[in-house]
Amino acid sequence: MRILDTHLHLIYPDRFSYPWLAGAPAINKPWHVESYWAEALPLGIESALHMEVDVTEPEIEAESEFVLGLDRVVGAIASGRPEHSGFEAHLEKMKALGKVKGIRRLLQGQPAELSQTATFIDNIRLLPRYGMTFDICVKSHELMLAPPLIAACPQTQFVLDHCGNPKIADGEWENWTTRMERVAELPNVVCKVSGILANVDETWTVDTIRPYVEFVIETFGWDRVVWGSDHPVVTLFANLTKWVNASREIVSGASEAEQEGLFWRNAERVYRV
Secondary structure, eight states: OOEEEEEEOOBOTTTOOOGGGGGOGGGOSOBOHHHHHHHHGGGTEEEEEEEOOOOOGGGHHHHHHHHTTSTTEEEEEEEOOTTSTTHHHHHHHHHHHSOEEEEEOOOTTSOGGGGGSHHHHHHHTTGGGGTOEEEEOOOGGGGGGHHHHHHHOTTSOEEEGGGGOOOGGGTOOHHHHHHHHHHHTSTTEEEEEOOGGGGSOTTOOHHHHHHHHHHHHHHHOGGGEEEOOOBTGGGGTSOHHHHHHHHHHHTTTSOHHHHHIIIIIHHHHHTTO
16 A cells, blocks of 8 residues: 655755754754655655745745655645735745645644734635645644634635644543544545654554544544654654554554545645645
8 A cells, every 4th residue: 555645844954944943852853855765665655745844934935945856755835924914925936836735834832813813814715726735733732723714714625734633642532532523524624644653652552542543534534534654753752664554553444445545545636746
């Protein structure tokens, strides 16, 4: 079963600035495309979408242009600032690059009102015109920021990153499931099965994460889920190989068509690959 990785971060400190990495010493080093493919190809990952790595704002365009020239990177989700009035000009630049499939503006840790302004919402409504999606990345306690934005932009395709970031190591369940059900009620959003291994601890097993993945698939449905590695963040408590193997084990009882949907078909549709 081949895989299209929808959430690959590549880090080139010699080219770009990543201020946030100062607070993440375990991954604060180069993560180049060659080392990723050395591990990914034997696992069945054949292509990837690069996910923006929160470079400084003046470097956003350069990051997107650079990663689109790398081996087997078939598209990019670029950074953007929809809270700014000049956002449409940014979209024009991204469109000119070719193969920019979507935009992400990190909402986690930001003021709640950031995504609630008229400017932000109006700018997100522009994305269908450019054939682009919007990735929502929030922590589980911030999940209720998502439904109002998604509902206000019914023509925009949204992708909720990292299963909504449940606090697995803390045993979080009911609050997370209730909020995720509210998100899943909206038809113009899919959920990315990714990133949850950043929310475990060293004692995790496949059975630790199985209920979370199965809940997401059951709640959103097999045609509204995509898979992502979240590499290199995944290396905090595992590695790419362990995450791929765990993912395959969890869905091993599903049909071939259902597994294809999760691992590549839905991604090709949602991100227009």
